[in-house]
Amino acid sequence: MDQRIVEQFRDAIGPEAVLTEPVQLVTYECDALPHLRSMPDVVLLPRSAADVQKIVRICDREGVPFVARGHGTGLSGGALPVAGGVVITLAKLNRVLEIDIPNRRVTVEPGVTNLEITRQVAPHGYYYAPDPSSQQVCSLGGNVAENSGGAHCLKYGFTVHHILAVEAVLPNGELVQIGSPLADAPGPDVLGLLVGSEGTLAVVTKVVVRILRKPESVQTLLAAFNSTSEAGAAVSEIIAAGIVPAAVEMMDAVAIEAAEAAVHPNFPPADTILIVELDGPSAEVAELFGIVEATCRNAGATRIEVAQDEAQRGRIWKGRKAAFAAMGRISPNYYVQDGVVPRTKLPEVMARIRQLAEREGIRIGNVFHAGDGNLHPLICYDERIEGQSALAERVAGEILIYCVEAGGSITGEHGVGADKKEFMPRMFSEDSLDVMQSVRDALDPKRLCNPGKVLPTPRLCGEVPGPYREHPIERAGLGERF
Amino acid sequence: MSVSEALRPGTAEDAIDGVVPLRVALPESPEDLARVLADASRERQLTVLRGGGSKIGWGRVADRIDLVIGTARLGRLVAHRYGDMTVTAQAGMPLATLNRHLFEHRQHLPVESAFEDATVGGIIATNDAGPMRHRFGTPRDLLIGVTLAMTDGRLVTAGGTVVKNVAGYDLGKLVSGSHGTLAVIVDATFKLLPLPLASMTLVGSYVDGVALARDVAALHGSQVELTSFDVYAANGRWVLLMRMASSPAATEAQAAEARRLLSSAPTVLSGDEEAALWGEQIRAPWLEGGTVLRLSWLPSNLPAVIALLARLQSRGCRVAAFAGRTMGAGLLRLEGEDSTVLAAVGDLRAAGEVGHVVILRANRRVKEQIDVWGPSTGAIEVGRVLKRKFDPQNILNAGRGPI
Numbered sequence: 001m002d003q004r005i006v007e008q009f010r011d012a013i014g015p016e017a018v019l020t021e022p023v024q025l026v027t028y029e030c031d032a033l034p035h036l037r038s039m040p041d042v043v044l045l046p047r048s049a050a051d052v053q054k055i056v057r058i059c060d061r062e063g064v065p066f067v068a069r070g071h072g073t074g075l076s077g078g079a080l081p082v083a084g085g086v087v088i089t090l091a092k093l094n095r096v097l098e099i100d101i102p103n104r105r106v107t108v109e110p111g112v113t114n115l116e117i118t119r120q121v122a123p124h125g126y127y128y129a130p131d132p133s134s135q136q137v138c139s140l141g142g143n144v145a146e147n148s149g150g151a152h153c154l155k156y157g158f159t160v161h162h163i164l165a166v167e168a169v170l171p172n173g174e175l176v177q178i179g180s181p182l183a184d185a186p187g188p189d190v191l192g193l194l195v196g197s198e199g200t201l202a203v204v205t206k207v208v209v210r211i212l213r214k215p216e217s218v219q220t221l222l223a224a225f226n227s228t229s230e231a232g233a234a235v236s237e238i239i240a241a242g243i244v245p246a247a248v249e250m251m252d253a254v255a256i257e258a259a260e261a262a263v264h265p266n267f268p269p270a271d272t273i274l275i276v277e278l279d280g281p282s283a284e285v286a287e288l289f290g291i292v293e294a295t296c297r298n299a300g301a302t303r304i305e306v307a308q309d310e311a312q313r314g315r316i317w318k319g320r321k322a323a324f325a326a327m328g329r330i331s332p333n334y335y336v337q338d339g340v341v342p343r344t345k346l347p348e349v350m351a352r353i354r355q356l357a358e359r360e361g362i363r364i365g366n367v368f369h370a371g372d373g374n375l376h377p378l379i380c381y382d383e384r385i386e387g388q389s390a391l392a393e394r395v396a397g398e399i400l401i402y403c404v405e406a407g408g409s410i411t412g413e414h415g416v417g418a419d420k421k422e423f424m425p426r427m428f429s430e431d432s433l434d435v436m437q438s439v440r441d442a443l444d445p446k447r448l449c450n451p452g453k454v455l456p457t458p459r460l461c462g463e464v465p466g467p468y469r470e471h472p473i474e475r476a477g478l479g480e481r482f
Numbered sequence: 483m484s485v486s487e488a489l490r491p492g493t494a495e496d497a498i499d500g501v502v503p504l505r506v507a508l509p510e511s512p513e514d515l516a517r518v519l520a521d522a523s524r525e526r527q528l529t530v531l532r533g534g535g536s537k538i539g540w541g542r543v544a545d546r547i548d549l550v551i552g553t554a555r556l557g558r559l560v561a562h563r564y565g566d567m568t569v570t571a572q573a574g575m576p577l578a579t580l581n582r583h584l585f586e587h588r589q590h591l592p593v594e595s596a597f598e599d600a601t602v603g604g605i606i607a608t609n610d611a612g613p614m615r616h617r618f619g620t621p622r623d624l625l626i627g628v629t630l631a632m633t634d635g636r637l638v639t640a641g642g643t644v645v646k647n648v649a650g651y652d653l654g655k656l657v658s659g660s661h662g663t664l665a666v667i668v669d670a671t672f673k674l675l676p677l678p679l680a681s682m683t684l685v686g687s688y689v690d691g692v693a694l695a696r697d698v699a700a701l702h703g704s705q706v707e708l709t710s711f712d713v714y715a716a717n718g719r720w721v722l723l724m725r726m727a728s729s730p731a732a733t734e735a736q737a738a739e740a741r742r743l744l745s746s747a748p749t750v751l752s753g754d755e756e757a758a759l760w761g762e763q764i765r766a767p768w769l770e771g772g773t774v775l776r777l778s779w780l781p782s783n784l785p786a787v788i789a790l791l792a793r794l795q796s797r798g799c800r801v802a803a804f805a806g807r808t809m810g811a812g813l814l815r816l817e818g819e820d821s822t823v824l825a826a827v828g829d830l831r832a833a834g835e836v837g838h839v840v841i842l843r844a845n846r847r848v849k850e851q852i853d854v855w856g857p858s859t860g861a862i863e864v865g866r867v868l869k870r871k872f873d874p875q876n877i878l879n880a881g882r883g884p885i
Contacts (some may be wrong), residue, residue, distance in 0.1 A: 070526065102699075102782035103810075147648050158646075160655070161623055176860035182778040182837040183811040187884040188664060188868070189609065189622050190861040191878075192655025196648050216705040236565060242676035281739075283708055284732030340644045344565035370645040373566075409647035416649055427649055432638040435630075436651045442871040444865070454650065 001041040001084065005062050009044060009086070011225040012054040017092075019043040028087045030374065031072045032134075036418050040067070040081035047092045049167060049175060049205035055088055056203060057173035065448045068203040070110060070139030074146060076417025078198045082451055088203060090141050096120055097206070105164060105181055107208045110141025114148075117209060125210040129156040132413070133321055141204050147196030151247045151320075151411040154371035155279075156212070158413075160195040167206035171444035182206050193439070198415050201443050215279035218246070218301075219289045220313045223301040224270035226368075228252060229347040231272040234299035235370045236344065238276065241295065243288050245371060249275040252350075254330070254365030255323045255378065260351040262326030265319025268303045274370065275320055295356065324378065331363065331380030333389075335396045339403035340412040343373040352402050353377060360395055374412035375403065401426065411422045421456045488514060488555075492532070496550055498530060498538055499846050505549040510555045512629065512637055512668045519666055520635030522549050522877055529877045531662035534576060534599030537608050540842050541661060541882035543849050551666065553603050559583055560669055561643075568626065568643055572670040573603025589674045592618040594760070595733050596768045604666040608661035612764045613710035616809055618675065620659035627671035632655065633873050637668065645673045656868070663865075663883035664872045678709070678727035682737050683756045684748035688720040691788035693745060697722060698784055698808050700743045712763055712786070713812075715791065715804040723763060724748070725756075764801045767813035772845035773823045777836045778811045786835035787812075799826040813842070820848050827852055855884045 009018045019025060020042055030037045046052045059066045065085030072079055081087050094111035101124045106117055114135040117128040131150035132138055138148070144166065149158045156162075165179030179191035194201055225231040228250070235248055251259065259265055267273055276292050278285045289306075296304055307313035316378055327334045341349045342443045350366065357364040365378040377399050381392035400410050400423055410416070410423045424433060441447070488510065492503035504527075522529045527548035532538050534554075560570035564587035576592060577600045584590050593605055594612025605611070606628075611620040617625065627641030630653060640653035640778075657664055673755055680801050688694040694713060701711065701724065710725040726736040741748060761834030767774055779787050784806075791801050791814070793801035799818040806812025816823050823844070830839045841854040855862075865885035869876070 009604060061641070098784075100780075102702075103780045147652075149646060149648075153646065155528050157619075158648075160652075161619065170864070176864060178861045178864065180778075180837065180859070182780065183807075183809065184609075184776060184778045184838050184840075185859055185861060186659070186838060186840050186855050187859065187862040188865045189655045189658040190864045190868075191654055192622055192658065196652055196657075208583045213705065239567065239676070240565075243681055244676065281705055281732055281736055283726070284728045284870065285734030287729040287731045315563075342563060342566040342568070342644055365829045369646070373644055391678035407642075408644050409642050409649050411649050412644075412646040413648060420649075424650065427642065428639060431636040432640065432650075435632060435636070435653070436640070437657075438652050438871045439653070442868050 001064070002382040005058065005064060006042060008058045008062070009042065009055065011048055012058060013044065013051045016047040017047065017051070019045070028069065028081060028089065031069070031074040033075055033077045033417070033419055036077040036080050036082045038083055040087040041084055042086045042283060044086055044088050045092050046088060046090070049169065052088060052169045052203055052205050053173055053175050055086070056169050056171065059086065059172050059448055060171065060446065063446060063448065065451050067450050068141070068145070068199045070142030070145070071113070071137050073134040073138040074142060074415065074417065075338070076411070076415040076419040078145060078415050078417035078450070078453055080418045090139065101126065104211050105205065106211055108140050110139055110144070110204050112140050114138050114140060114143055117211070120212070121211050125214050127214050128209055129162055129212050130159045140207050140209070144195050144204050144207055145199040146199065146415045151369065154248060154369065155244050155246045160192055162209060162210045163191065163195055164210055165208040166191065166194065166204045168202035168204045169204050170448040171446070174366060177204070179208070198417060198454050200440055200454055201449065216244055217282040218277065218279040218313070219285050220275065220316055221279045221293060221296070222267070222305045222316050223274045223276070223296040224268045224303040225274060225299070225301055226270070227270045227453060228272045228350045229301040231274045232347045232370065234274060234296045234301065237295045237299060238292055241291055243278070243291065245276050245292070246279040247275070247277040248369070248371035249320050250366070250368050250370040251320065251323060252366040254363055255367045258326035258330045258365060259319045261321045261329035263318050263322040267317050267319055268305070270302065275316055284399060320367070323365070324376070327365060327378045327380065332382045332384065333392070334381065335379040335392055337375070337377045337379065337396050337399050338411050338414040339375050339400050339408060341373045341375065341403050341406040341408035343371070345406040345408070346370065349375070349402050349406050353399060356395060356398060360391060362391060362395055364395070372412070373408065384472040386473060416454045418453055421454055424456050490519070492550065496545060499543045499849065500508065501544050501547050502548045503530065505548065506550045506552060508552045508555050512556065512631065515551065515556065515666060515668060516631040516635045516637050518551055519631050519633055523633040523873070523875045526875050527877060528880050530882065533574060533601030533604035533753060534597065535597070536599045537595030537610065539603055540608065542854055543846055544882050546827055553601065554669065556831070562587070563643065564589060567674040567747055568645065568671055569674055570627070570643060570667045570669055571602050573601060573667045575602050576600065577602060577605055585677070590677050590678045591624060591672050592675050593621050593624065594764050596764045602670050603757055606658055606667055606670055607660060607662050613712045613723070613760060613807060616711045616807055617709045622655055624672045625654045625658065625670060626673050628654040628657065629668040630665040631668050632665050633875065633877065641671065643671050660865070660885070661883040662879045663885050664878065680730040680733040681725065681727035681752065681756065683731050683751045683759060684724045684737060684740055685751060685759065686722040686744055686748040688722070689718070690786055691715065691720045694720045694722055695785040695788060697744050701740060702781065702808070704743055706740045706743070710760070711808045713806045713808055714763055714766065716802065721757070725760070752762065763805055767805045767815045769803065769815070772802050772815045773816040773841065773848060775814045775816065775827065775830070776838070776840045776842055777814060777830060778838045779836045781808060781810045783835050784808065790830070790833055790835055794826050794829065797825070798822050800882070807845065820845070823848055824852055831856060
């Protein structure tokens with residue numbers, strides 16, 4: 001990058017906030033999708049919205065592409081730097097600005113971690129509902145960019161349902177307030193567009209979130225089944241009974257084996273394990289939990305364990321949450337895929353995935369949010385064996401196609417990012433993608449704001465998501481993926 | 483049917499704020515609708531979109547209206563995937579009809595409207611919701627996919643038919659609350675909820691708004707989970723409406739807990755009586771006569787809002803009805819001379835206790851003297867930037883809508 005521009009950044013936000021040494025930059029060359037890497041020319045560490053605004057204005061004037069980054073836990077390469085561009089890391093905007101318990105609102109800067117909000121409001125009996133499994137380390141700004149979900153979004157929704165307002169810097173450097181702490185701001189829901197736009201429309205500098213009262217009661221059970229279709233039938237029955245569980249998770253034999261090898265949750269031997277959690281007022285949970293238990297039994301559960309205390313509940317969730325990282329115990333390499341199917345299509349798509357695994361001679365573990373049909377197939381391979389990496393890539397891509405063919409989506413929560421943009425034409429027509437591009441061009445006519453993400457440019461066929469590699473955060477035991 | 487056959491001259495019945503549109507189009511297919519729209523854009527015809535027409539008057543007064551495009555003939559149920567708890571319906575389907583279909587599988591779209599004719603497209607375009615928003619949010623929170631007709635004649639989609647999906651920009655959110663200024667909603671897909679197994683409503687009456695506000699605060703801080711939690715005021719009488727809907731035993735237990743927290747014994751309603759009460763609550767702000775305003779506030783400001791209403795009353799502006807959601811949103815029906823009503827709107831907009839004061843229904847004289855939408859916001863500014871791309875000829879609800 002032109003030294004003249006670097007000097008402008010130094011003048012604007014101070015020399016100490018401008019990183020240019022390769023050894024400093026290397027941390028920022030990828031997010032939690034490490035097979036996609038690109039070294040930024042400069043990394044900028046603003047301390048305020050005003051700093052962000054100064055940076056974006058320089059970028060706009062000089063035609064420098066910029067990528068906003070939270071804590072780098074994204075799984076789709078959404079924070080992948082752009083060659084010749086800058087990374088704006090929001091880690092230093094990490095203050096909790098206001099906690100308003102009577103109105104159930106918390107105002108934070110984007111670098112505050114997801115779990116920090118809950119930590120701060122828990123003494124008052126409240127929590128912040130979206131719970132991506134990286135919640136200990138992921139940033140609120142990143143959650144807003146990705147519209148993050150979590151295990152409990154079946155009942156409580158996604159980030160977009162819990163954000164009331166943001167302050168953001170538009171690609172032209174203008175600072176705007178979008179949304180309002182008050183309900184019913186007139187006009188189009190620009191906030192809803194911004195949440196989940198993967199950092200391509202603005203850089204968020206402040207977020208107002210809604211917090212919820214901690215549920216009075218939580219009950220969790222684990223049920224063992226002889227087949228995925230039996231477990232799937234149990235889920236359908238529970239939903240048909242008019243029950244909306246807080247979470248419904250499923251794991252197949254490969255995933256169970258991996259979890260046992262890694263964290264020994266003592267899961268019963270089974271082809272498929274179902275975890276169902278209900279929360280809410282005690283009387284409601286008590287009454288409905290009996291129905292859930294009976295439904296599992298009728299659907300063919302060979303064993304049911306009801307968590308008797310927080311420790312047992314923790315053990316069940318530990319087994320579930322460790323499943324991704326645990327794949328490393330049974331396979332040298334693996335892909336984490338993220339696709340969605342309509343819940344009733346789960347058995348059909350699972351059967352296709354099993355056939356695919358048999359046909360290709362590859363192991364695929366399955367962990368998924370069964371309540372909302374969000375699949376996370378874990379594709380096992382060994383990169384040392386020639387051709388296996390390519391095979392795994394092809395298999396991962398084929399599973400996404402199954403999801404789309406079943407009427408689902410190429411991503412339920414990890415985002416499109418740089419990773420899946422070439423799959424977008426499988427879900428959307430050229431015209432639809434073109435209109436999405438026009439949204440982007442309206443706000444970012446110079447195409448400087450996180451370019452190369454979300455929308456396919458240029459069209460390339462057959463690009464598939466990359467293999468899973470352990471992120472430093474996972475290695476350090478700070479976070480797990482879902 | 484060709485496009486020209488779907489067009490007819492506008493009549494007095496089509497008038498909006500007394501402005502009779504030159505023509506009305508009622509296309510029978512999404513493709514026809516897209517063609518009519520593209521023609522209108524090419525010919526720069528000022529176009530207003532209409533679903534059931536129940537909220538067509540919301541907005542500023544138009545100088546002229548060249549074309550109304552109605553979705554009355556696009557009212558098909560596309561698919562009710564009851565096992566997946568999702569539904570896709572064309573924009574012109576009335577919300578009430580949709581919920582009758584969903585009832586067959588004991589499901590519902592938990593959105594209420596004061597208007598029998600309200601359509602799927604209309605509730606999205608206005609993002610209008612009733613008391614159940616306390617628990618389920620507004621239409622934008624339940625919307626998971628849309629098909630839109632763009633002014634260049636293209637039909638595009640965003641979102642999908644699955645409840646969890648983060649692929650692409652959420653254009654469904656963008657058109658929520660856009661009041662027909664960006665594109666035409668052709669069909670919509672929603673996530674659904676099971677109908678509750680039991681339901682019960684407690685009604686508390688108060689002579690003193692402050693006592694009511696104290697009870698609201700007590701319930702807000704408790705573990706009682708309400709489906710709807712409304713306040714109603716008229717003629718100096720204050721009413722609190724609390725609906726709990728869950729499993730039978732849980733509903734009873736919740737009601738018992740709520741009763742324990744309330745300062746005086748409430749009346750208990752269920753069944754038809756309960757349904758009738760909520761129907762009245764939803765319709766109360768819309769009864770004949772008066773100006774209807776929408777306003778919002780921080781929940782903890784309810785006592786201040788109550789005091790504000792008393793002040794309006796003392797200045798000669800009759801508060802004919804106030805129906806509010808205790809989460810901080812409500813409708814106010816005011817009666818009085820135009821000048822009194824205008825002064826009241828001015829007072830409310832200047833007051834720190836409330837925000838987003840929008841005039842939804844008023845006579846033409848009032849609407850011509852004050853901006854119904856109120857001051858601009860950051861979202862509206864960004865919305866205008868997007869509108870220039872979506873509607874380059876500025877035909878869609880131009881001048882009437884919020885952007």
